[in-house]
Amino acid sequence: xxxxxxxxxxxxxxxxxxxxxxxxxxxxxxxxxxxxxxxxxxxxxxxxxxxxxxxxxxxxxxxxxxxxxxxxxxxxxxxxxxxxxxxxxxxxxxxxxxxxxxxxxxxxxxxxxxxxxxxxxxxxxxxxxxxxxxxxxxxxxxxxxxxxxxxxxxxxxxxxxxxxxxxxxxxxxxxxxxxxxxxxxxxxxxxxxxxxxxxxxxxxxxxxxxxxxxxxxxxxxxxxxxxxxxxxxxxxxxxxxxxxxxxxxxxxxxxxxxxxxxxxxxxxxxxxxxxxxxxxxxxxxxxxxxxxxxxxxxxxxxxxxxxxxxxxxxxxxxxxxxxxxxxxxxxxxxxxxxxxxxxxxxxxxxxxxxxxxxxxxxxxxxxxxxxxxxxxxxxxxxxxxxxxxxxxxxxxxxxxxxxxxxxxxxxxxxxxxxxxxxxxxxxxxxxxxxxxxxxxxxxxxxxxxxxxxxxxxxxxxxxxxxxxxxxxxxxxxxxxxxxxxxxxxxxxxxxxxxxxxxxxxxxxxxxxxxxxxxxxxxxxxxxxxxxxxxxxxxxxxxxxxxxxxxxxxxxxxxxxxxxxxxxxxxxxxxxxxxxxxxxxxxxxxxxxxx
Amino acid sequence: xxxxxxxxxxxxxxxxxxxxxxxxxxxxxxxxxxxxxxxxxxxxxxxxxxxxxxxxxxxxxxxxxxxxxxxxxxxxxxxxxxxxxxxxxxxxxxxxxxxxxxxxxxxxxxxxx
Numbered sequence: 001x002x003x004x005x006x007x008x009x010x011x012x013x014x015x016x017x018x019x020x021x022x023x024x025x026x027x028x029x030x031x032x033x034x035x036x037x038x039x040x041x042x043x044x045x046x047x048x049x050x051x052x053x054x055x056x057x058x059x060x061x062x063x064x065x066x067x068x069x070x071x072x073x074x075x076x077x078x079x080x081x082x083x084x085x086x087x088x089x090x091x092x093x094x095x096x097x098x099x100x101x102x103x104x105x106x107x108x109x110x111x112x113x114x115x116x117x118x119x120x121x122x123x124x125x126x127x128x129x130x131x132x133x134x135x136x137x138x139x140x141x142x143x144x145x146x147x148x149x150x151x152x153x154x155x156x157x158x159x160x161x162x163x164x165x166x167x168x169x170x171x172x173x174x175x176x177x178x179x180x181x182x183x184x185x186x187x188x189x190x191x192x193x194x195x196x197x198x199x200x201x202x203x204x205x206x207x208x209x210x211x212x213x214x215x216x217x218x219x220x221x222x223x224x225x226x227x228x229x230x231x232x233x234x235x236x237x238x239x240x241x242x243x244x245x246x247x248x249x250x251x252x253x254x255x256x257x258x259x260x261x262x263x264x265x266x267x268x269x270x271x272x273x274x275x276x277x278x279x280x281x282x283x284x285x286x287x288x289x290x291x292x293x294x295x296x297x298x299x300x301x302x303x304x305x306x307x308x309x310x311x312x313x314x315x316x317x318x319x320x321x322x323x324x325x326x327x328x329x330x331x332x333x334x335x336x337x338x339x340x341x342x343x344x345x346x347x348x349x350x351x352x353x354x355x356x357x358x359x360x361x362x363x364x365x366x367x368x369x370x371x372x373x374x375x376x377x378x379x380x381x382x383x384x385x386x387x388x389x390x391x392x393x394x395x396x397x398x399x400x401x402x403x404x405x406x407x408x409x410x411x412x413x414x415x416x417x418x419x420x421x422x423x424x425x426x427x428x429x430x431x432x433x434x435x436x437x438x439x440x441x442x443x444x445x446x447x448x449x450x451x452x453x454x455x456x457x458x459x460x461x462x463x464x465x466x467x468x469x470x471x472x473x474x475x476x477x478x479x480x481x482x483x484x485x486x487x488x489x490x491x492x493x494x495x496x497x498x499x500x501x502x503x504x505x506x507x508x509x510x511x512x513x514x515x516x517x518x519x520x521x522x523x524x525x526x527x528x529x530x531x532x533x534x535x536x537x538x539x540x541x542x543x544x545x546x547x548x549x550x551x552x553x554x555x556x557x558x559x560x561x562x563x564x565x566x567x568x569x570x571x572x573x574x575x576x577x578x579x580x581x582x583x584x585x586x587x588x589x590x591x592x593x594x
Numbered sequence: 595x596x597x598x599x600x601x602x603x604x605x606x607x608x609x610x611x612x613x614x615x616x617x618x619x620x621x622x623x624x625x626x627x628x629x630x631x632x633x634x635x636x637x638x639x640x641x642x643x644x645x646x647x648x649x650x651x652x653x654x655x656x657x658x659x660x661x662x663x664x665x666x667x668x669x670x671x672x673x674x675x676x677x678x679x680x681x682x683x684x685x686x687x688x689x690x691x692x693x694x695x696x697x698x699x700x701x702x703x704x705x706x707x
Contacts, residue, residue, distance in 0.1 A: 155668050174683040185629050200643040576617030
C-alpha cells in the first residue's frame with residue numbers, strides 16, 4: 001500500500017485534503033451549536049456542499065497522481081503517530097457518501113426548516129448537527145489508518161445515528177433507538193477486545209504495519225473473530241439484525257435514508273479493511289464461506305420478510321437487510337484457494353459497487369417512501385392504489401431505484417452482479433452464483449409488489465394530506481438516476497477491475513439476462529406478496545386462479561414460518577446468544593482452516 | 595501468578611459478568627450497567643497489555659493507557675446517551691421495556707430509572 005511513501009515523507013501531495021474532510025464537518029458542528037436557531041440550517045447549507053467539493057478534490061488528486069493519499073497527523077509517523085490514508089476504496093466510499101449526504105440535505109430542507117422569527121425547534125436543530133456529525137464520522141472511518149481511530153469513528157457514527165432514529169420522540173422510536181444503541185455497544189466492545197488482543201500480540205494498531213506483521217496464530221484468530229462479529233452486529237447482518245427494521249423504519253425519511261444508505265456501510269467498510277487489507281491470509285476458506293453463508297441467509301430471510309410487510313417503510317428496511325447480505329458474498333468469492341488468501345480483485349470491486357449502488361438507490365427509496373407517507377398519511381403497501389397518478393415523480397424515483405437494485409444495466413448493481421458472477425465462475429463456486437441470481441429474483445419481487453399497488457386504479461379518488469415539494473422529489477430522483485448510471489463510471493482507476501470486464505451494459509444479451517429474474521420475481525410477488533382485498537389473480541380468470549391458489553397457500557405458509565423465525569431471532573436473548581455463538585464459530589472456522 | 599495475570603483474570607471475569615447481564619437481563623438500565631462492567635473488563639485487559647510492555651518490551655507501555663482514557667470517554671458518552679434515551683422513554687410511556695410487542699411482559703419488568 002503506502003508503506004514506501006510512508007517511510008519517506010509525512011504527507012503526500014493533497015494529503016491535507018484528508019484532514020479537511022474530517023475537520024470541516026467538525027467545525028460546522030461547533031459553529032451550528034454556537035449560532036443556533038435558523039443559522040444551523042445555513043451552516044449545514046455551506047458545510048455539506050463544501051464536503052462534496054473536498055471529496056471531488058480528493059477524487060481529482062488521486063486521479064492525477066494515481067497513488068493513495070497519506071497524511072501523518074502532526075508529522076508523527078506510525079506506530080507512534082496517527083496516519084490518515086485514502087486508497088481507491090476510501091475515495092469511492094467518501095465520494096458516494098458525500099453525494100448521498102448532500103442529496104439528503106437538499107431533501108431535508110423542506111422537512112427540517114426553521115421559519116423566520118420562530119423559536120428554535122428541537123428537531124431541525126438536532127437534525128442538521130447530526131447530519132454533519134454522521135458525515136464527519138463516516139469520513140474518519142474511510143480515511144483512518146489504525147484500529148483504534150476506526151473504533152472511535154465507529155462509535156461516533158453510532159452516537160450520531162442513534163438520536164436520528166428517535167428524532168420525532170414517539171415511544172416506539174425511542175425504544176428502537178435504545179435497542180440499536182445497546183446492541184451496537186456490544187458489537188463495538190467485541191471489536192475493541194479484538195483490537196487490544198492484536199495490539200498485545202504485535203505492538204501496533206496501524207493497519208499497514210499490522211498487515212506486515214500478522215501471522216496465523218491463535219490470538220490472531222480470536223481477535224479476528226471478535227472484531228468481525230462485533231462489526232457484523234453493527235452492520236446488522238442476519239441473524240444479528242434485531243435492531244435494524246424498527247430503527248430504520250421509525251426514523252424520519254431523511255434519517256432513514258442516511259441510516260440505511262451509509263451508516264451500516266461504515267462497519268461493513270471496516271470489515272473489508274480488516275479482511276482484505278490487514279489480514280487477507282488469516283480467515284481462510286471456512287470462515288469466508290461462513291460469512292457468505294450468513295449473507296445468503298440475509299438475502300433469503302430479508303427479502304421474504306420484505307414481501308410480507310404491511311408498511312412500506314418496513315418493507316424497505318427489510319430490503320436493506322437483504323441487500324446487506326449481498327455485500328458479504330464477495331468474501332467467499334475473493335478467496336483464492338491457491339494462496340489461501342483473499343484477493344483484492346473483481347469480487348472486491350463487485351462488493352464495493354454493490355455497496356455504492358445500494359447506498360444511492362436505498363436513500364432514494366426511503367425518500368420516496370417518506371413522500372408517499374407525507375402525502376397519504378399512511379404507508380400501508382395495500383393502500384397505495386392511485387398514488388402513481390397522484391405523485392408520478394415520486395413513484396418514478398421509487399421505480400428507478402428499484403430497477404437499479406434489481407441489477408438492470410447500466411446500474412451499479414448490474415456491474416456488481418456481473419463481477420461477482422464472474423468471480424463465482426472463476427473460482428468454481430457455482431453455489432454463490434445461484435445465490436446471486438436468487439437475490440436478483442427476490443429483489444424484483446418486492447419492488448414489483450410495491451409498484452403494482454402504486455399503479456393500480458383506486459376505488460375512491462386519492463386525497464392528499466400534504467403537498468409534496470418538487471425539490472424533494474428531485475433529490476430522490478437524482479439519487480435513483482445516479483444509482484442507475486453507476487456502471488458507466490471508469491472504476492478501474494480506483495478499484496481492481498479484472499481485464500475483459502465490464503461487458504458493455506447495452507447489448508441484447510445483458511438485457512435478456514436481466515429480464516428472467518424480473519419475471520420470476522413477479523411470480524414470487526403474486527405468490528407471496530400482500531394483496532389486501534384485491535387478489536393478484538383477479539385479472540387472470542378462474543382457470544389460472546385455480547392453479548395459483550394452492551401454490552399461494554403453500555408460499556404463504558412458508559412466509560409465515562419465516563416470520564415466526566424472525567420473531568424468535570429478533571428477541572434480545574436469541575440475538576445475544578447468536579452473537580457469542582458466531583464468535584466461537586468464526587474462531588473455530590479460522591483455526592480449522594489451518 | 596504475577597500481577598498482570600491476576601488483573602487479566604479479573605478483567606475476564608468482568609467481561610463475563612457484563613456479557614451475561616447484557617444478554618439475559620431484560621431491564622435496559624441493568625443492560626447499561628452491564629455494558630459498563632463489560633467495558634471495565636476490557637479496559638483492565640488494556641492495562642495488562644500495557645504492563646507487559648507489548649510495543650517496546652519496557653516495564654510499562656504508555657500507548658494502551660492513552661487508549662484506555664479515550665475508551666473511557668467513549669463508554670461514558672455511550673452511557674450518557676443510553677440513560678438519556680431511557681429517561682425520555684420512561685417519561686413518554688411510564689415503563690421501560692425494550693420489547694415493543696408484549697406490553698404485559700413489559701409491566702412485570704417495570705422499574706424506575
